[in-house]
Amino acid sequence: xSAYEISLLSVIGLNVILxxxxxxxxxxxxxxxxxxGAFYGTGAYAAALTMIATRNFPLSLVCATTVGALAxxxxxxxSLRVRSDFLAVTTIGVNxxxxxxxxxxxxxxxxxxxxxxxxxxxxxxxxxxMILLFAVATIALSLYINRSWMGFAFRAVSExxxxxxxxxxxxxxxxxxxxxxxxxxAGLAGGLYAFFTQxxxxxxxxxxxxxxxxxxxxIGGIGSTFGVxxxxxxxxxxPEAIRVVNDYRLLVFGGLLVLVIRLAPGGLAxxxxxxxxxxxxx
Amino acid sequence: MYYIDxxxxxxxxxxxxxMMAVGLTLVxxxxxxxxxxHAAVFALGAYLTVIVANATGSIGLGFLVxxxxxxxxxxAIYRLLxxxxxxxxxxxxxxASVGLLVLMQDAFRIAFGxxxxxxxxxxxAFRIYDxxxxxxxxxxxxxxICAIVVFVGLHLFTTRTRIGIAWRATVSRPKIAASFGVDxxxxxxxxxxxxxxxxxxxxxxxxxxxxxxxPVIGYVVSYKAxxxxxxxxxxxxxxxxxxxxxLGMVEAYGTIFIGSWLNRDGIAFLALIALLMIRPQGFxxxxxx
Amino acid sequence: MTAVLQLEDLAVHFxxxxxxxxxxxxxxxxxxxxxxxxxxxxxxxLMRIVSGSVRPDRGRVVLAGNDVTGISTASRVRKGLALTHxxxxxxxxxxxxxxxxxxxxxxxxxxxxxxxxxxxxxxECERAAEILLRVGLAGTADKLxxxxxxxxxxxxxxxxxxALDPQIVLFDEPLAGLNQTEAARMVxxxxxxxxxxxxVVLVEHNLEEVMRSCRRLIVLNDGRVIGDGAPQxxxxxxxxxxxxxxxxxxxHARH
Numbered sequence: 001x002s003a004y005e006i007s008l009l010s011v012i013g014l015n016v017i018l019x020x021x022x023x024x025x026x027x028x029x030x031x032x033x034x035x036x037g038a039f040y041g042t043g044a045y046a047a048a049l050t051m052i053a054t055r056n057f058p059l060s061l062v063c064a065t066t067v068g069a070l071a072x073x074x075x076x077x078x079s080l081r082v083r084s085d086f087l088a089v090t091t092i093g094v095n096x097x098x099x100x101x102x103x104x105x106x107x108x109x110x111x112x113x114x115x116x117x118x119x120x121x122x123x124x125x126x127x128x129x130m131i132l133l134f135a136v137a138t139i140a141l142s143l144y145i146n147r148s149w150m151g152f153a154f155r156a157v158s159e160x161x162x163x164x165x166x167x168x169x170x171x172x173x174x175x176x177x178x179x180x181x182x183x184x185x186a187g188l189a190g191g192l193y194a195f196f197t198q199x200x201x202x203x204x205x206x207x208x209x210x211x212x213x214x215x216x217x218x219i220g221g222i223g224s225t226f227g228v229x230x231x232x233x234x235x236x237x238x239p240e241a242i243r244v245v246n247d248y249r250l251l252v253f254g255g256l257l258v259l260v261i262r263l264a265p266g267g268l269a270x271x272x273x274x275x276x277x278x279x280x281x282x
Numbered sequence: 283m284y285y286i287d288x289x290x291x292x293x294x295x296x297x298x299x300x301m302m303a304v305g306l307t308l309v310x311x312x313x314x315x316x317x318x319x320h321a322a323v324f325a326l327g328a329y330l331t332v333i334v335a336n337a338t339g340s341i342g343l344g345f346l347v348x349x350x351x352x353x354x355x356x357x358a359i360y361r362l363l364x365x366x367x368x369x370x371x372x373x374x375x376x377x378a379s380v381g382l383l384v385l386m387q388d389a390f391r392i393a394f395g396x397x398x399x400x401x402x403x404x405x406x407a408f409r410i411y412d413x414x415x416x417x418x419x420x421x422x423x424x425x426x427i428c429a430i431v432v433f434v435g436l437h438l439f440t441t442r443t444r445i446g447i448a449w450r451a452t453v454s455r456p457k458i459a460a461s462f463g464v465d466x467x468x469x470x471x472x473x474x475x476x477x478x479x480x481x482x483x484x485x486x487x488x489x490x491x492x493x494x495x496x497p498v499i500g501y502v503v504s505y506k507a508x509x510x511x512x513x514x515x516x517x518x519x520x521x522x523x524x525x526x527x528x529l530g531m532v533e534a535y536g537t538i539f540i541g542s543w544l545n546r547d548g549i550a551f552l553a554l555i556a557l558l559m560i561r562p563q564g565f566x567x568x569x570x571x
Numbered sequence: 572m573t574a575v576l577q578l579e580d581l582a583v584h585f586x587x588x589x590x591x592x593x594x595x596x597x598x599x600x601x602x603x604x605x606x607x608x609x610x611x612x613x614x615x616x617l618m619r620i621v622s623g624s625v626r627p628d629r630g631r632v633v634l635a636g637n638d639v640t641g642i643s644t645a646s647r648v649r650k651g652l653a654l655t656h657x658x659x660x661x662x663x664x665x666x667x668x669x670x671x672x673x674x675x676x677x678x679x680x681x682x683x684x685x686x687x688x689x690x691x692x693x694x695e696c697e698r699a700a701e702i703l704l705r706v707g708l709a710g711t712a713d714k715l716x717x718x719x720x721x722x723x724x725x726x727x728x729x730x731x732x733x734a735l736d737p738q739i740v741l742f743d744e745p746l747a748g749l750n751q752t753e754a755a756r757m758v759x760x761x762x763x764x765x766x767x768x769x770x771v772v773l774v775e776h777n778l779e780e781v782m783r784s785c786r787r788l789i790v791l792n793d794g795r796v797i798g799d800g801a802p803q804x805x806x807x808x809x810x811x812x813x814x815x816x817x818x819x820x821x822x823h824a825r826h
Contacts, residue, residue, distance in 0.1 A: 032373040034380065082558050084373040085316050089508055090558055093551035096505065100548020149679040150686040156662055156673060163660040168648035168677045168735060177683035211384050214377060248392060254385030261378040262363060
């Protein structure tokens with residue numbers, strides 16, 4: 001396998017983890033988050049700093065996941081205060097707070113980022129395999145949650161919090177759980193990313209990237225694990241396969257996001273459902 | 283005298299923010315939609331101004347074209363994007379709006395270059411008046427004068443003309459206005475048209491002031507506009523004006539103090555988040571929660 | 572016998588008006604209580620205080636011996652309260668059966684951790700199917716609840732309330748929007764709930780049906796209780812009649 005292919009598969013794996021975890025927060029539980037990049041970044045920086053300080057690879061990943069989860073729960077509290085579109089604005093704000101803060105902090109590398117992160121010891125191939133294994137695990141977790149009573153409660157909270165309350169469901173607790181789980185996974189992805197590149201800068205985790213992740217979720221079909229996986233893979237490969245798209249990435253992704261919301265709000269999953277229903281009719 | 287210079291800077295930026303944010307607060311007041319793509323309208327106005335000015339040699343013509351054309355763009359956004367999405371939860375049109383903003387800003391980058399466009403013959407940005415020891419830039423003066431004209435004009439329009447009164451009624455009391463026979467659809471188009479025209483004016487003036495229009499010009503203002511309309515009370519024009527001036531002043535004086543551990547965007551958003559958490563319903567107006 | 576629901580001197584004011592002005596009521600287990608009053612009497616506000624959407628300025632709400640005045644709606648539901656809404660709110664994206672199953676699974680959804688560890692639904696599905704038949708929704712199990720006609724949606728609200736194994740159910744204007752036949756059948760369903768030993772509080776405008784079904788009638792006016800007792804006796808009371816006639820229904824009758 002060439003270095004390019006290893007790199008590409010690694011990025012696909014990371015994007016799958018990010019998109020599927022965002023889908024848990026915004027799709028399953030209906031809490032729109034346009035700041036997922038900040039949790040990705042938080043994990044990356046936590047892993048980098050831990051690795052530099054302790055040279056302990058597993059510990060760095062654990063740290064990344066934990067810090068991601070804690071940050072997510074803190075932000076999750078915002079979802080208890082404001083309604084959906086203002087929650088979205090708050091999450092945009094969180095993203096900018098993150099990047100704005102990091103840019104100004106010398107100990108976090110500022111504008112230059114953190115370079116020379118010690119290797120994980122697994123090698124390029126090993127890193128890729130690890131990323132892909134975590135991606136599969138994330139997909140499995142997502143499917144499990146959807147089938148469980150937690151997923152059931154998430155759907156209720158997503159549709160109508162007050163009605164959920166009359167069924168004894170504590171919406172606030174479930175929202176925090178959604179944020180915590182989703183951002184923990186984003187943090188983990190960040191940790192994996194830090195070892196993948198061994199060099200991180202804050203630009204990778206900006207608001208634009210968060211919008212791209214949301215585009216993957218919306219285009220895949222908000223709420224559908226498989227739809228989101230397909231969209232994540234497709235939207236990662238698209239700029240690679242078609243050079244033109246690479247230069248016009250934001251144009252294309254922004255355009256797709258708008259088109260999908262406007263014309264096919266159910267995303268790819270919704271379209272697939274409609275096709276199978278039509279095929280099933282005698 | 284330095285502090286008075288800062289006050290002038292703060293005032294002129296505040297006036298510019300006000301003209302831009304008015305459109306945003308009006309759309310929210312009318313449709314309860316966060317029209318994030320308004321920043322793309324602002325950017326379009328800036329680009330049109332500089333492109334036409336460079337092509338024709340007349341800055342005035344640049345402004346005229348920008349103010350005439352952007353309302354069409356704004357109204358198109360309403361008709362093509364928001365109107366079909368009115369029945370959905372509020373975050374759906376908002377995410378679409380964000381997508382549109384990202385799309386437009388990239389389109390500007392592709393069309394006009396990453397470095398942006400400068401005015402070929404910008405005499406105003408460098409014309410400085412000395413008023414009683416205070417150094418004032420011609421464009422800053424223009425911004426303040428424009429803002430005064432605009433807001434006085436808006437006030438007269440919404441209190442003296444039939445259409446204006448109907449508009450104001452629909453924004454504050456949609457159901458009552460409808461029962462009086464006010465055509466809600468026409469009011470919506472008017473809303474987007476006027477908001478967009480003002481944003482275009484603000485965009486052109488900012489471009490003139492900095493002598494540069496670049497692809498990120500929209501982003502920078504969009505965040506601040508969001509903070510402004512929440513602070514001023516969603517849907518309130520007067521609140522927006524006050525909040526804009528406050529932000530302009532705080533920015534001018536504030537970066538002296540806070541700039542060390544958080545950059546400007548971060549500061550704006552920190553303020554916005556704090557506002558939303560303290561009073562989700564804003565400080566004078568409609569609800570965010 | 573401890574009261575299932577005890578309201579102690581509840582009061583709240585909005586915008587200069589005392590919407591609820593010192594209401595004290597004690598409801599025993601198994602009762603079938605009707606709560607009526609002219610428009611603006613404070614019935615809805617009182618119910619919202621009991622359900623937890625409105626916080627009172629003073630007074631307590633005691634549910635089966637527990638002071639629930641400060642706790643959330645979801646917590647009150649877990650302590651034995653169930654309610655149906657005047658404007659029905661089923662989960663439209665879910666099937667009728669799933670709506671009831673979710674309610675039946677209230678033990679599973681007690682907190683996110685327990686919910687995450689629970690996957691099986693057999694028991695809840697069976698229970699939900701029973702309740703479905705009991706409230707007269709046979710055959711609708713797999714329909715999307717958003718597609719039901721109003722009468723059936725109201726039955727779904729009752730089904731969800733039953734699935735919670737409540738001690739007391741508050742019905743907020745369940746007959747609104749129903750024609751006479753539907754209303755009579757709905758009252759039968761509600762009476763059946765009471766027959767199962769569950770305390771029922773019925774807030775209604777439809778006097779005829781309320782009179783026929785309730786065994787105790789509480790009348791509210793201007794935020795205060797002006798009548799409380801056997802339905803016939805209460806309605807014969809002069810003060811109560813004054814409240815209904817004088818409150819604008821037929822002001823020309825005064826001349």
